[in-house]
Amino acid sequence: MEIGKKIKQYRLKLDLTQEELAQRTELTKGYISQLENDLCSPSIATLEDILHILGVSLQEFFSEPANEQIVFTSDDYFVSKNGGGTNTWLIPNSQVKEMEPIILTLPQGAQCEERLPFEGEEFGYVLQGKVELVTLREKCKLKQGDSFSIDGKKQHTIRNINKGESKVLWVTTPSNF
Incomplete structure (x- = not known):
């Protein structure tokens, strides 16, 4: 070298x-x-x-420079079930990285799987609709353009309270989905 x-x-x-x-x-x-x-x-x-x-x-x-992909298109995404909704994984293999961004899509009345406590934090941004962030102690209503940041140690879930579909950009660090 x-x-x-x-x-x-x-x-x-x-x-x-x-x-x-x-x-x-x-x-x-x-x-x-x-x-x-x-x-x-x-x-x-x-x-x-x-x-x-x-x-x-x-x-x-x-470290040797890797030919690491830094731009991802919809062709790279994949979708999985999450309770009554779906997760769209925006970065393939993000589980091995520090940050894991997804788009959570919830049909009317649906709720994602309850997030069990973990060491880390989560950020969310409501892209479309209205959702309710539910923890053991409180319920917070969020609309399009609102965001949240929550300690991963708090058990929580998100539920769609919109008359129609809701979408949330959800980022977990370290990766935990």
Whole structure:
């Protein structure tokens, strides 16, 4: 791996000169130049200092770029049942990631499966219709354009109180659906 070349790429992305990077890391411009030309190797502590200034973690710096899909179309989605409604999974294999976005679609009067407590949190945004977020202690009515954020430790469910279909963009972190 060409460490110096990667450091230079990150430095240039931030529009920093070698001198500016040297000043921020308390190193010399000559050392930064030698490093970027792979004429010397930094200690782990020095590399961590440089990467901190460049806004890059060690893990990110040493990971190989993956041909990871970042744009998804409706062809990539899949649908599964959720109580009386359906989940449209917006990102395939999102269960292995930190965030799991779905669109919950509920026909009139339907309710999704009760969400059991877990370590994490959930965010929802009502795309269409009216729903009721029900926890053990309260019921909250939400309409199109409203959103909610709830601690995953709270047992809860969502029910459609609209005269017609309702849709909620629902994001769980970490993934838990």
